[in-house]
Amino acid sequence: MMIEISSLNEPGIDIFGRLTEAQLRHVLDPEKGIFIAESPKVIRVALDAGYQPLSLLCERRHITGDAADIISRCGDIPVYTGERELLARLTGYTLTRGVLCAMRRPQPKALQEVLRGARRVVVIDGVTDTTNIGAIFRSAAALGIDAVLLTRNACDPLNRRAVRVSMGSVFLVPWTWLDDYEDLKKLGFKTVAMALTDNSISLDDPVLKSEPRLAIVMGTEGDGLPKETIASTDYVVRIPMAHGVDSLNVAAAAAVAFWELGK
Numbered sequence: 001m002m003i004e005i006s007s008l009n010e011p012g013i014d015i016f017g018r019l020t021e022a023q024l025r026h027v028l029d030p031e032k033g034i035f036i037a038e039s040p041k042v043i044r045v046a047l048d049a050g051y052q053p054l055s056l057l058c059e060r061r062h063i064t065g066d067a068a069d070i071i072s073r074c075g076d077i078p079v080y081t082g083e084r085e086l087l088a089r090l091t092g093y094t095l096t097r098g099v100l101c102a103m104r105r106p107q108p109k110a111l112q113e114v115l116r117g118a119r120r121v122v123v124i125d126g127v128t129d130t131t132n133i134g135a136i137f138r139s140a141a142a143l144g145i146d147a148v149l150l151t152r153n154a155c156d157p158l159n160r161r162a163v164r165v166s167m168g169s170v171f172l173v174p175w176t177w178l179d180d181y182e183d184l185k186k187l188g189f190k191t192v193a194m195a196l197t198d199n200s201i202s203l204d205d206p207v208l209k210s211e212p213r214l215a216i217v218m219g220t221e222g223d224g225l226p227k228e229t230i231a232s233t234d235y236v237v238r239i240p241m242a243h244g245v246d247s248l249n250v251a252a253a254a255a256v257a258f259w260e261l262g263k
Contacts, residue, residue, distance in 0.1 A: 002063075005082040008090055013080055015102050016057045017090040021159055025105065033105035035158035037168075040066045043101045045168030047073055052104040059084050059098035067099045074101075105158060111149070114174045115187055118146035120262050123178055123191075123217040125151045125225055127250060133157055134165025135251035136218065141169035143258035148175040149184075149215070181232055189215045192261070193233040194253055195225050196246065200238040203260050208235065214261055218254050 005013060015024060015034055025033040034054065037043045040062075047053065047070070055078040058067045063081060071079055084098075115121065122145050127133060133155045140148055148157070155162060157170045178184070184191060190211045201207070208214065217233060219225030230236055239248065239256055248256065 001076055001078050003078050003080050005080050005086065008086070010080065012055060012078055013057065013090060015055070016080075016100050021156065025156065034102050035105050035163065036160045037101045037103055038099070038160060038164050040070060040099050042163060042168040043070055043099060046101070046103060046171045049171040051106070051171060053077055054102045054104060055080065056102075057081075057087060057090075057100040059087060062098040070099065070101070109174065109176045111176055111178065111183055112187065114147045114149070114176045115184075115189075119213055120145055120258075121147040121149060121189070121215050122254060122258070123149045123151070123181075123184075123215050124154045125217055125229060126153045126220045127218065128153070128155045129221060129250075130155055130159050130161040131165050132221065132249070132251045133159070134162040134167075134170070136254045137162070137166040137173060137175075138169040139251065139255040139258055141166075141172045143255065144262045145173065145216075145258050148173050149178040150175065151178055181229070184215050187213075189213045190235065191215045191217055191233040192235045192237050192257075193217045193219075193225055193230045194239075194257055195219065195230050195236050196238055197230060197236050200236040203237050203239050203257060205237075208237065208261055216254070216257050216261060218250055218257075221250050 016036065024035060037046045053074045056071065056074065057080045060081050063071065122140055124133065124136060137148060137157060157175055163170055181191060190213065192208065192214055194217060217225060239253060
């Protein structure tokens with residue numbers, strides 16, 4: 001259903017620009033939240049993964065171009081279109097590849113379901129930077145990590161920027177929220193804190209690869225993991241460094257850890 005918009009007062013378009021991420025999560029009620037997928041490639045990944053589209057915002061020139069196949073796949077949902085400048089005023093920026101899709105937020109999966117059959121998982125503890133969240137998901141998908149778990153104080157993986165940076169990888173790797181590290185241990189996982197401490201072992205230590213189930217715990221960029229979290233893990237692991245460099249960006253460190261421990 002094509003809807004031409006000529007002003008920013010058109011009903012139904014608030015979700016693409018005026019609502020905050022928190023409002024999108026609870027736009028009607030917690031069970032009917034929304035997230036925004038941006039760019040044709042990311043939207044296609046979400047559709048392939050079974051996510052439900054609700055409406056599209058699309059520059060006119062993409063209706064018969066980059067977005068044509070997406071529109072045909074989405075059925076009879078509203079497709080809002082208009083001049084590029086008007087859409088940029090709504091969203092606050094020029095659209096990446098000219099297409100946004102509002103999608104139904106799925107219900108969080110149970111921890112046991114996400115970890116069923118998993119051998120290598122990552123725990124994102126307190127990381128709030130959307131770019132880092134997206135990058136960690138992208139590396140997790142590319143390097144064979146079976147699932148992503150996030151503490152409640154970490155950034156929402158379905159944040160618009162996190163989704164975009166991940167290039168849709170947030171739709172490819174099972175994920176859910178983690179409330180208690182003890183739940184991991186009950187399910188047979190040994191926990192690996194990526195941190196610099198006096199008793200840390202090297203990332204390439206053979207003992208790590210011998211573990212049947214590992215949860216790699218990544219902390220925030222500045223403060224790292226809380227001391228109590230580090231103390232509760234089974235291993236504390238460091239990445240060997242050269243030239244006196246003490247640490248890597250959390251997304252880069254995660255990719256290195258995934259490559260080494262995911263083998």
